[in-house]
Amino acid sequence: VLLVETVNGVRTLTLNRPDRLNAANDELLYALTDALKAADADAAVRVVVITGAGRGFCAGQDLGGVSGRDMSFTEHLNATYNPLIRTMRGLGKPVITAVNGVAAGAGASLALAGDLRLWAQGARLIEVFSNIALVPDSGSTWFLPRLVGYSRAFELMALADTVSATEALRLGLCEQVYPDETFLADVQAYAERLAARPANALKLTKRALNAAMTSSLDAALDTEAELQQLAGDHWEHAEGVTAFKEKRAPDFRRD
Numbered sequence: 001v002l003l004v005e006t007v008n009g010v011r012t013l014t015l016n017r018p019d020r021l022n023a024a025n026d027e028l029l030y031a032l033t034d035a036l037k038a039a040d041a042d043a044a045v046r047v048v049v050i051t052g053a054g055r056g057f058c059a060g061q062d063l064g065g066v067s068g069r070d071m072s073f074t075e076h077l078n079a080t081y082n083p084l085i086r087t088m089r090g091l092g093k094p095v096i097t098a099v100n101g102v103a104a105g106a107g108a109s110l111a112l113a114g115d116l117r118l119w120a121q122g123a124r125l126i127e128v129f130s131n132i133a134l135v136p137d138s139g140s141t142w143f144l145p146r147l148v149g150y151s152r153a154f155e156l157m158a159l160a161d162t163v164s165a166t167e168a169l170r171l172g173l174c175e176q177v178y179p180d181e182t183f184l185a186d187v188q189a190y191a192e193r194l195a196a197r198p199a200n201a202l203k204l205t206k207r208a209l210n211a212a213m214t215s216s217l218d219a220a221l222d223t224e225a226e227l228q229q230l231a232g233d234h235w236e237h238a239e240g241v242t243a244f245k246e247k248r249a250p251d252f253r254r255d
């Protein structure tokens with residue numbers, strides 16, 4: 001259900017149920033969460049990419065196994081999607097969602113939960129939940145209004161309209177859009193640029209940003225002052241300053 005590959009410090013996790021547009025079952029969700037934790041623990045991994053096999057990114061919950069009467073949705077979310085989303089945002093490494101095709105329902109939430117979102121031109125996102133009279137879950141109600149504002153988020157959720165890649169770029173739902181034909185190579189090149197950046201500083205930046213998303217300015221200033229000490233005490237900082245003085249590129253990949 002999940003393919004795992006590492007190239008030049010970039011670990012790519014590929015959802016692999018292409019005939020179902022990578023709709024998620026328990027096995028896939030547990031495998032993805034475990035693979036993220038393994039990537040966090042592996043010093044050879046500097047950046048994680050999540051993408052989908054075939055023409056879809058992720059069509060959300062596999063509806064084949066779902067009916068409101070034979071499972072607790074609350075328990076299901078708490079056991080599967082919620083730990084996944086928390087693991088992504090808590091990971092000490094950048095997580096890129098490489099949205100190769102349609103992202104729907106919890107698959108849209110997964111696409112939005114990346115620290116960085118790169119889309120193929122043919123990708124699209126649908127907050128499809130209201131089509132089956134459900135509430136957006138797996139973080140969509142948190143991510144989407146922060147990206148597009150309350151009313152646009154509600155509109156997308158209430159009408160389940162399809163967001164194209166061009167529109168996603170305009171709305172700020174993705175950072176880059178690449179041609180379908182070169183998508184994976186473009187994602188890899190982008191991820192390798194990120195992998196050359198100072199890993200400790202990015203880990204601390206991610207921690208500071210995630211805290212700031214829900215904090216006051218006062219608290220953010222305190223967090224910055226605390227984390228800046230950790231960054232400044234790290235060898236990366238010495239390397240950055242030395243490289244600047246020596247008029248050369250810093251080497252942040254030496255460990």
Ligand code: LHQ
Nearest residue numbers: 019020021023059060061062063064073102104105106128
């Ligand atoms: C699928 C699915 C799918 C199974 C396409 N399952 N087979 C919910 C409940 C409980 C608790 C936790 O949280 C959740 C969260 C959720 O994610 S709710 C939302 C669940 N997802 C959906 O409702 C999306 C359903 N799919 C669609 O609306 C369409 O398939 C989209 C818009 C994603 C893509 O449309 P098309 O490009 O036209 O593709 P298609 O519909 O022809 O799908 C291709 C195949 O994939 C097809 O199978 P088939 O055997 O006919 O080729 C679909 O049945 C299958 N598939 N999504 N979620």
